[in-house]
Amino acid sequence: xxxxxxxxxxxxxxxxxxxxxxxxxxxxxxxxxxxxxxxxxxxxxxxxxxxxxxxxxxxxxxxxxxxxxxxxxxxxxxxxxxxxxxxxxxxxxxxxxxxxxxxxxxxxxxxxxxxxxxxxxxxxxxxxxxxxxxxxxxxxxxxxxxxxxxxxxxxxxxxxxxxxxxxxxxxxxxxxxxxxxxxxxxxxxxxxxxxxxxxxxxxxxxxxxxxxxxxxxxxxxxxxxxxxxxxxxxxxxxxxxxxxxxxxxxxxxxxxxxxxxxxxxxxxxxxxxxxxxxxxxxxxxxxxxxxxxxxxxxxxxxxxxxxxxxxxxxxxxxxxxxxxxxxxxxxxxxxxxxxxxxxxxxxxxxxxxxxxxxxxxxxxxxxxxxxxxxxxxxxxxxxxxxxxxxxxxxxxxxxxxxxxxxxxxxxxxxxxxxxxxxxxxxxxxxxxxxxxxxxxxxxxxxxxxxx
Ligand SMILES: Nc1nc2c(ncn2[C@@H]2O[C@H](COP(=O)(O)OP(=O)(O)OP(=O)(O)O)[C@@H](O)[C@H]2O)c(=O)[nH]1
Ligand SMILES: [Mg+2]
Numbered sequence: 372x373x374x375x376x377x378x379x380x381x382x383x384x385x386x387x388x389x390x391x392x393x394x395x396x397x398x399x400x401x402x403x404x405x406x407x408x409x410x411x412x413x414x415x416x417x418x419x420x421x422x423x424x425x426x427x428x429x430x431x432x433x434x435x436x437x438x439x440x441x442x443x444x445x446x447x448x449x450x451x452x453x454x455x456x457x458x459x460x461x462x463x464x465x466x467x468x469x470x471x472x473x474x475x476x477x478x479x480x481x482x483x484x485x486x487x488x489x490x491x492x493x494x495x496x497x498x499x500x501x502x503x504x505x506x507x508x509x510x511x512x513x514x515x516x517x518x519x520x521x522x523x524x525x526x527x528x529x530x531x532x533x534x535x536x537x538x539x540x541x542x543x544x545x546x547x548x549x550x551x552x553x554x555x556x557x558x559x560x561x562x563x564x565x566x567x568x569x570x571x572x573x574x575x576x577x578x579x580x581x582x583x584x585x586x587x588x589x590x591x592x593x594x595x596x597x598x599x600x601x602x603x604x605x606x607x608x609x610x611x612x613x614x615x616x617x618x619x620x621x622x623x624x625x626x627x628x629x630x631x632x633x634x635x636x637x638x639x640x641x642x643x644x645x646x647x648x649x650x651x652x653x654x655x656x657x658x659x660x661x662x663x664x665x666x667x668x669x670x671x672x673x674x675x676x677x678x679x680x681x682x683x684x685x686x687x688x689x690x691x692x693x694x695x696x697x698x699x700x701x702x703x704x705x706x707x708x709x710x711x712x713x714x715x716x717x718x719x720x721x722x723x724x725x726x727x728x729x730x731x732x733x734x735x736x737x738x739x740x741x742x743x744x745x746x747x748x749x750x751x752x753x754x755x756x757x758x759x760x761x762x763x764x765x766x767x768x769x770x771x772x773x774x775x776x777x778x779x780x781x782x783x784x785x786x787x788x789x790x791x792x793x794x795x796x797x798x799x800x801x802x803x804x805x806x807x808x809x810x811x812x813x814x815x816x817x818x819x820x821x822x
Pocket of ligand 2: 479480502508552
């Protein structure tokens with residue numbers, strides 16, 4: 372599972388919980404911890420991060436209801452972003468940049484993008500083709516350089532890449548020099564020694580690993596290999612416009628101890644963004660930014676509020692029954708939540724009762740004592756109580772009986788439902804996540820309620 376998906380799932384624990392209390396926060400943090408460690412993020416980094424998340428989540432604000440939920444998600448978001456570093460600020464000055472990476476990761480394209488970037492900043496740029504492995508590499512970079520208005524350095528037919536680097540360096544007068552190296556299908560000894568030789572000659576200020584957002588966990592190993600060879604100073608993640616969420620990049624960055632410098636978001640020279648950790652984490656979690664994420668959390672929270680009321684109520688009383696009836700009438704039967712759990716819905720005929728009838732129920736209920744509202748069995752046992760209520764509310768005794776029989780129907784339904792193991796399981800599953808409304812979230816399958 373990629374890191375982004377894992378984190379999204381961990382957060383669903385939070386958004387799916389009926390109540391965000393200390394236990395839920397701790398469980399969420401534990402889950403995030405597990406996901407990060409499985410994602411090969413450095414263990415001490417993970418432990419530090421989760422300690423900070425837990426402390427901030429529990430200390431900073433009262434943890435009740437939607438506010439608490441949002442707060443925790445925000446803390447997770449901010450701490451992940453902090454771990455990735457802040458916004459990258461490239462120096463706009465004379466410098467040498469070396470691009471490294473495996474086949475097709477986007478090195479050559481990125482060389483063009485960077486050339487374009489520095490040209491726009493008013494610096495002169497030269498690009499050097501040190502890819503001696505692929506026959507068409509020379510022409511490709513030449514075209515890229517031309518488009519960016521950069522000077523091109525290369526030597527056709529040369530097999531020693533370090534020699535090209537040395538000669539280019541001897542000639543070049545440009546402010547920014549960008550060296551494009553050869554890729555491989557996997558890191559091997561040959562690439563290792565080639566890169567070391569180039570590095571010895573070129574002595575780059577920036578050694579940037581180019582990785583594709585799609586690659587997932589192998590990013591960590593790649594980062595380590597390249598880092599061991601030449602010592603990376605940063606990472607560029609390409610193809611962030613594609614399906615990849617860049618989860619692996621988090622591990623790559625953590626593993627190499629560097630920061631993300633840029634991200635590629637398309638094939639054109641303008642499709643390069645300065646890395647912004649907050650935006651990146653937003654993408655990782657499936658949302659473009661914090662605001663969009665908060666919006667979604669609010670929505671999920673709103674959904675759970677209904678759930679909380681309807682399902683967490685330990686005891687169904689006349690009062691809660693009436694509230695549910697009113698709520699059900701307003702928004703339709705509690706379909707989303709009840710049916711999803713395989714629960715019987717509040718009977719349709721009850722929900723479809725007329726406004727008049729609901730009004731009548733209300734006056735009847737208002738004539739009950741608090742004890743009666745809390746314990747309907749008091750009424751069932753006592754004819755005189757029923758008559759008193761009918762008199763007090765100005766309704767017919769049949770109406771009071773009708774209300775009671777409807778209440779009992781629902782009560783029975785709920786009792787059966789709660790006793791049902793399938794229901795309990797589904798409840799637990801729902802509390803642990805799987806609540807619809809989060810990215811990648813699905814509805815738990817609805818088993819039959821009866822058994
Ligand atoms: N959508 C998208 N495509 C990209 C991006 N960066 C690169 N590409 C595409 O990825 C493919 C490979 O890019 P190259 O720049 O040739 O990759 P490379 O690392 O130089 O490849 P080798 O030299 O063969 O190792 C090309 O089709 C690029 O257009 C990006 O940010 N977004
Ligand atoms: Mg290339």
